[in-house]
Amino acid sequence: DAKTTQPPSMDCAEGRAANLPCNHSTISGNEYVYWYRQIHSQGPQYIIHGLKNNETNEMASLIITEDRKSSTLILPHATLRDTAVYYCIVFSLSDMRFGAGTRLTVKP
């Protein structure tokens, strides 16, 4: 089974920040949290990843709680093209199972 739980769906207004939560309460000390997104009928696209510290790149920010049991992906200014299924995955060297993900719909 996947090691993460996410809400099944979220809506966001275009131009506003989208905050996508993820619970990973059984995460181990050396496991990373990865976020990917999948637009219809395409392969998953890497967004960001982190271990302990908050991370930011050109696509998004990742906030990881101090106990590492949950994290939040932030898309600072959501656009219509950010509509996709977002997957939070706890990475280990031999296990890359996907949970159900969150279907984000950005509305005009």
Place this chain on the structure above:
Amino acid sequence: GAVVSQHPSWVICKSGTSVKIECRSLDFQATTMFWYRQFPKQSLMLMATSNEGSKATYEQGVEKDKFLINHASLTLSTLTVTSAHPEDSSFYICSASGAGWQTNYGYTFGSGTRLTVV
């Protein structure tokens, strides 16, 4: 960097025939590759994990004789769906990672193959 090419992007085959899907890492050596299957409106389901030069490890419920995985080189893994049936119609996706990349870049995914068995 870290590009994974998957081919073909779509294929239609007759029931009872076999189909081969290729997954290539173009600019890195892929020590580990994963194969997934995705049905409409569902998440990706892990089918198997393959390490270069060794036999693939299949997830419970996935028939190893039906879904043949070969990872004979560090840049190529293939999935062969043998004696395909309509229920095998799905979206198949591969992902790959090279040694030492796991903590830096994670896994890179192919663009997927849409298999339709008629």
